Amino acid sequence: MIDLKTCPTCGSRRIRRVRRNVTRTSQGREFNVPNLTFHECPDCGEQVYSPEAMERIEACRPKRDDAAA
Numbered sequence: 001m002i003d004l005k006t007c008p009t010c011g012s013r014r015i016r017r018v019r020r021n022v023t024r025t026s027q028g029r030e031f032n033v034p035n036l037t038f039h040e041c042p043d044c045g046e047q048v049y050s051p052e053a054m055e056r057i058e059a060c061r062p063k064r065d066d067a068a069a
Helices: 051-060
Strands: 016-026 029-040
Touching: 029 051
Parallel strands: none
Antiparallel strands: 016 029
C-alpha cells in the first residue's frame, strides 16, 4: 500500500487513507467494491488507488459479455 503525504493533483497535505464501499459503473452496469482502501483528498476530491486496490476493483468488475459486442 502506498502512503501519500501530498495530493498529486492539488498539492494539499490533507490527503488521507480511507476505507469505504465504492460503487462504479462498467459497460453500463453498476458494481460494488466493499471495504476498498485508497487515498482521497478532501480539498479537490482526487482519489488515488494502489495497484492492490486496482486489482480488487478489477476482480469485482462484471465480466465482459462478448456475445453483446
